[in-house]
Amino acid sequence: MRIHTFVLANLFFSAGLVLSNLSTAYAQVCHADASPTTPARRFVELGNGTVADQNTGLMWKKCLEGQMGAKCFGTAMAVPWELAQQQAHNLNGQRFAGFNDWRLPNRQELLSIVERQCENPAANLQIFPHTPAAGLWSADEVGLNAWTLDFTRGREYKSFKGGGKYVRLVRRLR
DSSP states (O other), X not given: OHHHHHHHHHHHHHHHHHHHHHHHHTOOEEOTTXXXXXXXXXXXXXXXXXXXXXXXTEXXXXXXXXXXXXXXXXXXXXXXXXXXXXXHHHHHHHTGGGOSOOBOOOHHHHHTTOOTTEESSOSOTTTSTTOOSSEXXXXXXXXXXXXXXXXXXXXXXXXXXXXXXXOOOEEEOO
């Protein structure tokens, strides 16, 4: 019995070290010597799961698809591009926040919410909490690919539409 307890204690201790290292390996880093590109004052929280960008005239869904609540808890879903389009269609059927014109953002719109001062993720987590350091789909297609914005460092690249990326939906304010 004593050996089993010792082995289990070491196993849990080792697992804790691995898990704590994983969580710190992906901690956001913001560089104080750089100016913020998405300061919080630029956005207005509308209280209905959306934020309005006063610079671009866009309304963003605060949470990624799969997340919910004011702090965007839950598991964001990485989905193929076609399913991302379907998620926008489904959200429009629900009239999320009272609107039915939600869509995938284009590349320039996604680039407008990159926080260049930070990486892992390159996002203002006060405005867009729990944004992963990973790729998000854009609406822009190139054959079998679509443009993706990687929020690890805010770089864009083409991805095969059958692969899984995250989805943040947008609409134009009127």
